[in-house]
Amino acid sequence: MSKEFRISAGKDLRNTLTMNQEKIYDVIITGGSYAGLSAAMALGRSLRQVLIIDAGKPCNRQTPHSHNFLTQDGSSPAEIARIAREQVLNYDTVQLQQGYATRAEKKDGLFRVRTEAGDTFAARKLILATGVNDVLPDIPGFAACWGISVLHCPYCHGYEVRQESLAILGNGDAGYEYSRLLSNWSTRLSLLTNGPATLTAEQRNALHKHGVQIIEHPVTALEHEEGYLKHIVFSNGSKAPFSALFARPVSKQHNNLAEQLGCALNEQGLITADALQRSTVPGLCGYCGRYNGRGSLQQGTDRRHLLKEHKKGPDIIPGPSPSFNNKL
Ligand SMILES: Cc1cc2nc3c(=O)[nH]c(=O)nc-3n(C[C@H](O)[C@H](O)[C@H](O)COP(=O)(O)OP(=O)(O)OC[C@H]3O[C@@H](n4cnc5c(N)ncnc54)[C@H](O)[C@@H]3O)c2cc1C
Numbered sequence: 107m108s109k110e111f112r113i114s115a116g117k118d119l120r121n122t123l124t125m126n127q128e129k130i131y132d133v134i135i136t137g138g139s140y141a142g143l144s145a146a147m148a149l150g151r152s153l154r155q156v157l158i159i160d161a162g163k164p165c166n167r168q169t170p171h172s173h174n175f176l177t178q179d180g181s182s183p184a185e186i187a188r189i190a191r192e193q194v195l196n197y198d199t200v201q202l203q204q205g206y207a208t209r210a211e212k213k214d215g216l217f218r219v220r221t222e223a224g225d226t227f228a229a230r231k232l233i234l235a236t237g238v239n240d241v242l243p244d245i246p247g248f249a250a251c252w253g254i255s256v257l258h259c260p261y262c263h264g265y266e267v268r269q270e271s272l273a274i275l276g277n278g279d280a281g282y283e284y285s286r287l288l289s290n291w292s293t294r295l296s297l298l299t300n301g302p303a304t305l306t307a308e309q310r311n312a313l314h315k316h317g318v319q320i321i322e323h324p325v326t327a328l329e330h331e332e333g334y335l336k337h338i339v340f341s342n343g344s345k346a347p348f349s350a351l352f353a354r355p356v357s358k359q360h361n362n363l364a365e366q367l368g369c370a371l372n373e374q375g376l377i378t379a380d381a382l383q384r385s386t387v388p389g390l391c392g393y394c395g396r397y398n399g400r401g402s403l404q405q406g407t408d409r410r411h412l413l414k415e416h417k418k419g420p421d422i423i424p425g426p427s428p429s430f431n432n433k434l
Contacts, residue, residue: 129227130230131155131156131227131228131229131230132149132154132155132156132229132230132231133154133229133233134156134158134159134217134228134229134231135157135232135233135235135393136160136210136219136234136235136363137158137360138158138235139160139165139235139237140186142233142236143187145233145235146194146197147190150194150200156200157203158194158200158201158202158203159203159204159221159227160203161204161207164183164237167183168252169182170253170254172186173262173266174262205223205225206221207220207236207363208220209366210232210366211366212367215230216230217229217230217232217367217389219232231390232389232390233392234363234390234391234392235392236361236363238357238376239358239359240252240258240356241357241358245325245326245327245328247328247329247330248328248353250330251328251333251335253333255267255335255349255351256335257350257351257352258353258354260290260291263350265291267349267350268291268292269291269293269294270292270294270350271294271296272288272292272349272351273297273338273346273351273352274295274297274298274352275298275351275354276299276353277301277303280354281297282305282309284297289318293317295317296318296319296321296346296348297313297319297321298321298325299321300324300325302322303320303322321346323340323341323342323344324341325339325340325341327339335349335350359376364377367390368386368387369386369390370385370386376392377392379391379392
């Protein structure tokens with residue numbers, strides 16, 4: 107391991123080089139969407155040398171308009187990200203590298219991240235802000251409608267389809283609770299259980315009482331025009347018109363960078379984090395800004411589950427925790 111020393115030159119006061127001139131960043135952030143950029147802004151404003159590595163594929167990229175986001179209600183996700191990138195990259199010490207991080211290791215107190223293109227970058231700390239991947243069911247038309255008329259969050263997209271004929275994909279307790287939530291937006295609801303319903307008799311009665319139709323035939327296809335749902339087709343050959351389908355696919359990590367670093371994961375494969383977002387690997391932090399209307403943050407750490415159970419937590423984490431920044 108080569109010896110480190112600090113150089114002070116012009117704006118580059120905190121630039122740290124090794125003897126072989128490899129640049130050592132204070133922080134590498136993998137993922138340069140809303141969470142990664144938000145972390146980068148806080149760190150840039152703390153004069154930290156930051157490298158963001160981003161593959162450019164945020165989870166909401168198919169959504170035409172974002173909502174429920176103050177000052178940006180109705181803007182496209184791409185436009186929000188463009189403005190965010192512009193503002194963050196105004197900070198001299200923040201750099202953005204386009205690419206996909208494939209390998210990460212920690213050795214002798216330094217994190218090294220390798221990209222698909224074969225470049226390797228080093229830093230004292232690492233933030234994983236790579237978001238989550240929604241695993242969409244293999245139903246023809248589902249992926250094409252995702253984020254356009256197949257929706258997961260009524261707070262983000264429910265207003266636009268208020269009082270229209272809406273379908274909900276779900277079963278059992280989850281399907282029942284989702285139907286209850288959606289009844290705030292429309293009285294024309296159908297719960298699609300996609301097979302035999304696992305609802306209790308009380309749940310069935312309550313749904314019936316509120317006019318929620320229960321359809322148990324498996325869903326075989328979504329008929330749509332450029333992502334806008336027209337009909338849902340069922341296994342018995344019938345089809346019904348709907349304006350939107352609400353569904354909550356399972357989310358998974360985009361990559362196994364956390365596993366490569368030996369980070370503890372929970373049973374859902376999300377990074378286990380404490381209240382300060384610290385993972386079990388010192389210097390590694392998971393970070394994400396996805397609030398999905400389920401009373402939880404949707405992110406690469408299990409903080410969303412913490413928040414779900416203890417709703418006193420913040421909805422959006424404003425930046426890396428002080429302990430992360432202070433100890434750099
Ligand atoms: C369909 C849909 C619609 C939504 N609509 C709204 C809305 O209207 N209003 C609202 O407030 N919220 C909305 N959300 C939630 C919002 O999109 C998320 O809160 C937000 O995108 C989460 O930000 P993030 O940075 O954590 O993850 P993402 O935005 O998903 O970004 C992750 C980034 O990491 C990159 N990445 C992944 N792996 C790697 C890797 N190995 N190396 C380098 N880069 C990598 C990805 O390419 C991507 O750029 C919506 C979400 C979805 C799925």
